[in-house]
Amino acid sequence: MGADREGGARRRPVRAAAYAVCGVVLLAGCASMPDNGDLRDVESTPRQDTQVRVFAMPPQQDASATEIVQGFLEALTSDDPHFDTARKYLTTAAAKTWRPESRATVLANGPSIQTTGRPTDQDDADSITYLLQGSRVATVDAEQAYAPSDGAYRKTVHLTKDGKSRQWRIDSLPQGVVMGKSDFQRNYTSVDKYYFASDTSTGETGQPVAVADPVFVRSRVDPTTQLVRSLLNGPTTWLGPVVRSSFPTGTALKKGVSGLTPDDQNQLTVPLNVKASRIGAAKCTEMATQLLFTLRNLTPTVDSVALQSVGGARMCDVDEEQAGNTAWRASDKRPEYLYLLDGKHRLVRMATGGTGTSAVAVPGPFGAGTRPLRSVAVSRDERTAAGVTSDGRSLYVSSLTSDGSLGDAVLTSHGASADDRLTAPSWDARGDLWVADRDPGKPQLYMLAQGVGQPLAVQIPELNGRIQDVRVAADGARIALVVEKDGKQSLLVGRIERTKSDDQQEVSVLELRSATPGSEEVTAMSWAGDSRLVVVGREQGGVQQTRYVQVDGSTPDGAAPAALTGVLAIAASEDDRVPLVADSQDDGIVRLPSGDQWQKVVKDGSAPVYPG
Known part of the structure; x- marks a missing residue:
């Protein structure tokens, strides 16, 4: 549990002693609690330099019950490794059973405090209960995994007076900690740990x-x-x-x-x-x-x-x-080329390391314009491409060599219009190809092993809506889906599980979770790191914006990309040294070099993609 500086309640300043030489800040309780029971927010620790260690003050002699609650909440936002100071606000029994590492609850602002059932003169009573309230934003569980959350937070904290010392201490409290969003951002950082995809190379x-x-x-x-x-x-x-x-x-x-x-x-x-x-x-x-x-x-x-x-x-x-x-690892693999469709719907490419604006046709039938294309995907090794025809009906796969042939379509949709047919395809590092059919009569996500053979219908038992866009992670273990329901789009990330039954492979996408809670519209998205995506969309009542999101629904540190209007598509690489590229309604194909502004690349082009 902790405190946050946001909120409009009346406050008094933080009592703190700062030791600049040692890089230490000591905290005490920081908000007054009137006796009339009104709601009051607990103010957060002022933001400190990242090198400054922040430690809380222990409870003061003869502190009131209100000051004990405030001091305890402040202690939870400190840098005390084992929350030893926070435990000093608890009774001996409560200190032994409290598990602060079991959960962190993040609120929009710091928890508001209200007394419940309090006698007129609290100092003459031997017990008192406080209600902590707020609006939930997220939780972090005992595995340190983040999950967006919403709804009201309401928990009680009970205090008693010690029979001998007559000092107030907390004897009953919820497990874990709670703090406002700004305190959470100051105290916690998101980091990727790495494992290996099971049975995958x-x-x-x-x-x-x-x-x-x-x-x-x-x-x-x-x-x-x-x-x-x-x-x-x-x-x-x-x-x-x-x-x-x-x-x-x-x-x-x-x-x-x-x-x-x-x-x-x-x-x-x-x-x-x-x-x-x-x-x-x-x-x-x-x-x-x-x-x-x-x-x-x-x-x-x-x-x-x-x-x-x-x-x-x-x-x-x-x-x-x-x-x-x-x-x-995807983020270590710098793509050789950026790919896009030219004005004649042919696949062209340009080197990622240059600053030029000229694109050349790829070798093979996609570059020759044998079939005009609507969307494309290039395999991770940049040797094979998959393209959806301009009417959205057919998916073709061809090698990017001069002697490559087009052959027959590997998948065909029977949707009534182009927007009710095939999505843009996507490749993983295994060489498997993913695409969704948006046909309202038979919506389905498909996987084609190595981009050939019979399309395999992928099971998504939790899917509630129709898939509008697909981007599989390079690792082949996760997939990002834009799903539409009742006119609203959400970005969901699911886990890909592969099993074999009677020599038949079965593929499922399980435990879908939102990467953009609160979004009403998702126009475009792309993987932009090993656990990060770049998303174009808007929240309810908002305007279109481009931003980064983590697969767990959290917002990564750092600035959002520079503003750009009328974005139709966006392309990013897991390697962050490669610039973002977008298809803008107003400016055509544009790119965003690191630390710069959007630059025009090609006026007459569409569907930019990096390998993947």
Whole structure:
């Protein structure tokens, strides 16, 4: 539980002592509580520099019940590693049973406090109850996984006076912590930890495919050690069924290890317990690769990771190059070309590394214009393309070589109009092709293994609406869907599960969750990182905007892309060094170099895509 500075209630200033040399700020309760029972918000800690550690003040002698509640809420927003100061506001019994790590509830503003059933003179009573209220935004569970949430938050906190000391203490409270959105953003940061897709390898190299699993860690409470522990504990429940970890079951940090930091050579040594002592060289390299991918996401200056046995011996180490040779990760793969359709609906391309505006036709039938196209997708190895014809009816697949042939359509829709037929296709790193048929009479998501053969109908038991757009993640373990229902579109992310029954493969998309809670319209979207998407859309009553979202529904740190009007389509790469590209109603094909403004590329073009 915690506090937030937003809200219009009357307040008095924070009582704090700042020690600049030590980089420490001490907090005390910061909002007054009138005796008439009116609602009052608890003000948050002022934003501090990220290098400043924030610690709460313990309860003052003879503090009122109101001050105890306020001080406790403030203590929850501090950088106290184990919430030891917060426990001082509790009775001995309550301190033993309270589990702050079990859940964090995020409110739009800090929790409002109201007394319930209070006698006229609270200081003459031996017990009192306070009601904490607010509007929920999200929760973070014991696995550190984020989930959007809404509705009212109403929990009670009960206090008693100690029979001997006559000091107020909290003896009953909800498990976990609660705080306002701004305090959450100050105290927590989102980081990807990495596992490998189960039974999956890239068609190009046969390497295991890395899958990002976003979690939130406390940003100034030894985040490196927190993140390593989270990785070793295994994937989140949502992702778990489709990924594996190379760490043996029960692997943990060596007892007593904390404060993990890289040495002066930017190598981080991770001491492990006995469970990891009997592994082979290949498995050890995969373990170190998982750690390096994960830690570089938090601390980019980490150049290598070494694993150390319980006895202190070095087991193995990997640097960035070795990790890249061990596992395939989308964000490490810079695409060679940007692809789009020219004014004659032919597939053309331009190099991603240049600043030019000229595009050339791709080799093969798609570049020759054998069939005018409406949308395209290029495989991750950039050797094969899939295209939907301009009427939306037929899907073709062809190699990007001069001797490539078009052949017959691999899928045909019978929808009445182009907008009721096939969506744009999408490839994963396995080489599988995904597309949805929007025919109202037979809506269906399909997967074509290696882009050929009989289209396989994908089961989506939780789907409530009609798919309008499809983008499969490079890892083949997750898929993003724009789903329309009652005139509104939402962006949902699902988990892809593959099973075999009687030698027949079955594919399902399960546990759909919203990546854009509150959105009313989603015009376009694209993967823009291992766990991030870029989305064009608007919220209810709002205007069209382009923004980044995480697959778990949280908003990533950093600025949104520069504003652009009339966006029809958007293309991004998982490699953030590659510029965003969009199809604008007003300006044609435009791109957004890092830290710059949108620039015109091609006036007469459409459907820009990067491989994927």
